[in-house]
Amino acid sequence: TLEKFIGRGWIRNFGDLYELDRHKDEIVNTEGFGEKSYQRLQASVEKSRKCTLDKFIAGLGIPMVGRHAGRIINEHFDGDWNAFEQAIIDGYDFTALPDFGQIMRTNIYTWYADEDEAKFWRPLLDKIEFIKENHTMNVNNNTVFSGKTIVATGKLENYTRDEIQAKLVSLSATPASSVTKNTDYVIVGEKAGSKLQKALNLGIRTLTEDEFEDMLTANN
Structure with missing residues (x-):
């Protein structure tokens, strides 16, 4: 279409x-x-037309800046697009944010400086309204996944992408979008691809969705 x-x-x-x-x-x-x-x-x-800052940023196509990074930006700038944009103009060091590295910082500035790219996304700002989600997530700091960095890959049966990431946050874990040597677990769904292979190459423990749920049940 x-x-x-x-x-x-x-x-x-x-x-x-x-x-x-x-x-x-x-x-x-x-x-x-x-x-x-x-x-x-x-x-x-x-x-x-009504959109949260994290979902808007995740949809902009900034390399390596997806849902997880969008949530971090959303939280830091309190869901305010103008504050986020002003930070870019002022040269804010995004590596000060959790899980942000130099490459992500560079990608944000490169994307923002691309005038041709801006012709596609900037008109959106006059069409949408940024809203803030008024809910408080209950976070359990005493789980088997507390403090762990976890990547979910492939199609999960019981969770959408946003739901599994919200679940991980509620377990005091850190959801990540890429597999690195610092990743603790990779939850593997149907048609998992390169992230699964990288986890195997790095010797990172992989979990099926059922194994993930079983660990939660045993922990409770």
């Missing part, structure tokens, strides 16, 4: 997603579409 819309010139940047009503008649008459499909699309687009 997205490729069709781009091909027809309806989407030139991310902000155009919120102006598809200008092309309603053409979309409705597109093969494979119709009034109901258009309404579902519009409902989904409208729902996405």
Whole structure:
């Protein structure tokens, strides 16, 4: 669908997603579409107008800055995009944040300085509203995974990507997006790829989803 819309010139940047009503008649008459499909699309687009900073950052495509890094940035800047952007302008040293290294810092500054890239994401800022999630997560500091760095890879049966990362945080563990020598466990789901192989090469313990749950049960 997205490729069709781009091909027809309806989407030139991310902000155009919120102006598809200008092309309603053409979309409705597109093969494979119709009034109901258009309404579902519009409902989904409208729902996405309200977004947390961490999810927005994770969707920007900054190399190595995904969901986990987005949550760290979100927490540090209290969900405020303007504060995050001002920090970049002021030359903030992102390596001061937990789990941020020099490469991630460089990637943020390289991405922000790319004027061609900015033409795609900057129009979004006028279309969305940043919201803060008003919930307090209960964190158990006395679990078998407390203080451990854990990577989840592949498709899990009982957790979405966000859910497993939230679960790990609640267990006082640190969810990570890449496998390194400092990784303690790798939770392996269906169709796990290079992260599993790297864990095996480094001798890092891997867990199936059931083994992960069994360790939690035994700990309780």
